[in-house]
Amino acid sequence: MRLGHAAAAVMAVCLSAGPVWADEVVKFALIDPMSGSFAATGRLGEQHFRFAMDRINESGAAGPGRKFDLVVLDNEVSPEKSLVLLRKAIDDGVHYITQGNGSSVAFALTDAIAKNNKRDPARSAMFLNYAAVDPALTNAKCNWWHFRFDADSDMKMRAMSSYILTRKDLHKVYVFNQDYSFGQSVERGAKEMLTGKRDDLQIVGAERVPLGKVKDFTPYIQKMQAAGADAVVTGNWGADLALLVKAANDSGFKGTFFTYYLGSTEVITEVGQAGRGDAQISEWHANVDSAPIEEMAAAFEAKYHQAFYYWRVVNMLDMTAAAMKQANSSDPEKVGKVLAGMNFHNPLGDVSMRADNHQLLQPMFISVLEPGVKHVFPEVNMGFRTIGRIEPDQTRMATTCSLANPS
Amino acid sequence: MNDPGSGLIVTGLRKSFGALEIIKGVELSVAKGERHAVIGPNGAGKSTLFHLITGRFPASDGRIELDGTDITGWSAHQIFRAGLARSFQVTSLFPKLSVFENLRCGAMRNFGAGVSVFRLLDGFRPLAEQAERTMEALGLTHRRHVAAGSLAYAEQRALEIGVAIAGGAHTILLDEPTAGMSRTETERAVALIRKVTEGRTLVMIEHDLGVVFDLADRISVLADGKVIASGPPDQVRGDAAVRTAYLGAAAEVLT
Amino acid sequence: MEQGLLVVLNGLVYGLLLFMLSSGLTLIVGMMGVLNLAHASFYMLGAYLAYSISTVVGFWPALVLAPLAVGVIGALVERYGLRPVHRHGHVAELLFTFGLAFVIGEIVPLIWGRLPVPYRVPAVLDVPLFALAGTAYPAYRLFMMLISLAMFCALFAALAKTRLGLVVRAALTHPDMVAMLGHDVPRVFTLVFGAGCALAGLAGVIAGNAFTTEPGMARSLGAIVFAVVVMGGLGSLSGALVASLLIGLVQTVSIGLDLPFYKALSALGITVDVGGRLHDLWLLSVNRAAPVVPYLLLVLVLATRPRGLLGSRSA
């Protein structure tokens, strides 16, 4: 009897002590912040995973007798902690790793997973990325085991900037981001795609703040006001967005926010009425016209008393389940070979996973927070109204990535 | 008087704390090999004088010479290296270290061990032997492994002297070595001091006049920050100024 | 110009908040020589308790009750935790308060959750007070400033007029005298520790809703408070005030200066190779470097001038 095995077995039992014992339980380790500044964001993600998994387990979408189970690991958005947790998950026999908050973490994970799979192919792991959107993850630092189900920040910026350019009432844009790879890529994208495109539109300021450290954004808002900004482009998420908008609200800032992540309840609550007219780019929002997802959102809300937000988590797990069913295996390499290049039909249309860089192409929506729409956030009595749909093919961008199948 | 430039010579020494002047121009001269006692009423500045000589405080003014070298303004460890060691009125040992280790620390510098990490301490034979010798002289050999902090008071006082002399410094300053001791303990301590300071220069602060007249070759009387008398015991005993100083102090205490 | 005024106002609010925290710590350090590493944890407790109390009876009673509760907790900690370790020396006390900060940091999320709690500014004060250069100034900020100033005056009055204050002041200026004060010294320690914690709690009450009340709030402020206390001089209240305002202003004003060093240097007539090995340094802007200032000062003051700005004794 090896003690290590015994210990590992005990761990595994405790970890997987889910409600149902099935023929095969496929464990997914969610490595995201469950404490600290971004805990709310991580928890929201966890609820969506549980929701999506329950659906799949009920319908048997992953194949007969195959159930999904979630292991939640709190990384406090720290790359080095994430790697310790990744190690732990792999040691415990988890083959599917998923993460979304923080491209800094995603870089560490994708790199470590690639190394692990090379050294220990029997314990290969797949990285399902539902929200880390630094373009480099599917370009310079791409890796066969990484699949991204959210549009990258350049794809989103291209859609967003084309909308901003149509808004003739906007003249002075301030670019405000978190200081890490993702925020830097948003800033770079905004500068590239907005500078020199319209004579009466200029970027009047660009600034980055430490991730999750600033508690009072008032001085930054005052800088924006001093610069006369009438639009703010920001990739901030979680508390960094909520507090930013809260400070803007307190200081009477009149400009429009163009965001990536305005739609989460946490942020909406802080935004209040001042959010009217602020815009976001996303793959879904409550007023995208799709009855099946509306049903889903209602079910989610009934269960978790939160607004449904991460449609892409449901889509991601649905696609993974379908790939498992098709591969008739939960071996990550076999599943990955099906996922790469997979075409999938979901309630919003056809989506496809690019084979060359494992980036999902899906419809995107630009929407504006307004009253008088069908589904509103009760806190503010407003909801998002679509003002533009971007088809999957329009979001395709050139990639420097070249992927070879694992040996 | 003596061979100038030899022994310990203090000239015009002054020390103020803020506006308060404690040492007001002390002149002191201790010849090589001499046993010298510093006496005086409480608050005369005796301990402060020792602190100035040994580099604990910087002097405000004046000059301190050890064997012809000007050591004014040197730091404590430099003064020790020049050959001057001291003990403290309030026991100042290494409480968690054993008796043997305390003595070894006392001797370490002068028995060849620098701040080295390469050689093992046990490799310094003469150092261990010196610590053993001192321990034996102190009569503490049977307490060798006991932590200094757990020793009885008299033992701690003995060790206090031992740590000061273990390094073999040629000039030793003892600050009230017999303070708080019983009659018999004091006698033993005096014998010990006599034995271990053989052939060295000794300066001691002492309240017990019996001890002073027993041990000292010469005596200096410090009162109100100045040396008011200095000389062989008999001469000092008869000095009028000394009587006034002591009686004055006593009178003050009485009223 | 008006923009500058706003910046200064914000700096003052932040500085006064720091003072509220550091004044309590200064008292504790000055009297007892205990560098309470858990001081900012009491600030956090203040905010959380105020949140809980305000959900039941509203903000105004919480403004009084929460600091009192924190003060009582502090006094209990002193009596049953700190006093027993006192005989092991200052390092043991430091270790104790370090452990305490750690444990409070773990217990708070246990009780209130890991997410920020919705502790809100009372509606009466949640209005813009005036507008300067197109920027609204929230009334609550002024309220924070007033509370801080009121506390400052109350503290000085208490120190000047009450018997306890007399003892505390004596102990601050002549620490050795504490030993000679007689039998009630331990009780004075308990009171001072409790009062210091209550001040931290009060700071938590008024800052928790202006910023966010979340489990990390102690961590982000803890070290800064130390910087203030050490810079001001251990045991010096006026030193703490000066240092608080200084750091508050430096931190806030510097946010407005996103001037890279290489530009600042070229203004001084020095040109540097921006593409060279040190490009991180040259491209670093003043506002990014500013957060370092308090810690740099903390280290330098301790290493070179242990008495701090206005202190009379060494750390």
Place this chain on the structure above:
Amino acid sequence: MKRWAPWIAAAFAALLLPHLFASGFGLSLLNRMGIAIVFALSFNMLLGQGGMLDFGHAIMLGFGGFLAMHAMRLAGLGWFIPTPLLPLVGAAGGLASALLTGWIATRRDRTAFAMITLGLAELVVAVVLMFPSVFGGEEGINGDRSDGPAILGFDFGSQMQVYHVVAVWTWISALLMWRTTLTPLGRLANAVRDNPERVGFLGYDPARVRFRVYVLSGLFAGIAGGLQAINDEIMTSGNIGSEASGAVLLMTFIGGIGTFWGPILGAVLIVLLQVALGTLTDAWQLYSGLLFVAMVVWAPGGLAGILLAHAPVMRAGRLGQLVGHYLRLIPGFALALAGVAGLSELAFRLEAIRGGASTGRIMGLAIDATAAWPWLVAAVLFLAGAALLNRTFPQARAAWQAAAQ
């Protein structure tokens, strides 16, 4: 010969351990323990042996780790830097950073020293984030340990090979640190800890003694950093920050700062708590914090101190007298522990349920944290245990005192 026996035994144990714990989980655990042991021992060189409470000890580990990581990347570019020698690079990094920070910090002692290191910890993290090209900003920098030249066919990619690198370096470092305690510097460090002023009157500059100990400690912390770089293959600002420094303080103190080997106990225990308990419960940090505070108040000697207190009893052959008394402590202790654990677990679970977690399991048991009865049970357990301990503990202590005479 007798003094070498533990070291030889440790070497054999190190050879044997990976075969007992050959699973990936077991090896990860062992690797973490080895790194933690080196780090904690280097920390105790300062706190236990030199009386320096360093709140920024992770700075030295971090610099060592970052330098080793850069060397690892150079190896990836074709430089001849064998992976097993990266800890030496780490040592250089630790040493360099110790020269810098030590030059400032060791001028002062005790509380002032502790405060300076506290400031340095904050300062260094802030500075590290300002230089992304060296330290990688929020992402940190990563490398591939198998990029180095293969030695005898080993590329050091697998966990098992990493284990052997870690084990060898842990053994060497521990031995060297132990040897340091037997040198003049080691003894002077003790003297400076006990009474810095007196050291000055014995011909040594106490600040200089502190500086040398600090620098040496930095060297070993750097080795730990190098090992960490090999094991994790990433270094970030988090490895340098005050949280990492706090963790090493916790484990060292819990193990016991009064002996050389105490920190080893602490490192093993805390890593076990962290990795083993960390999977079972979210509350391990609270447990280690409570343990730490309890130790500071009641057992400042740590675990090693408790064990050591029984050495005289054992020598006198009276350990048998105590067994009965100690057995009687167990029920009270177990009850109190179960109570505390139950309460914290319930609180954590309740918090998780509020946060949206659906499974209501505590350590594998289906207990509903929203109901009142589990709370009552836990509270009663705790109170009963405390009451029992209140009776049995003084008896046990009296028995120990009698036996230790």
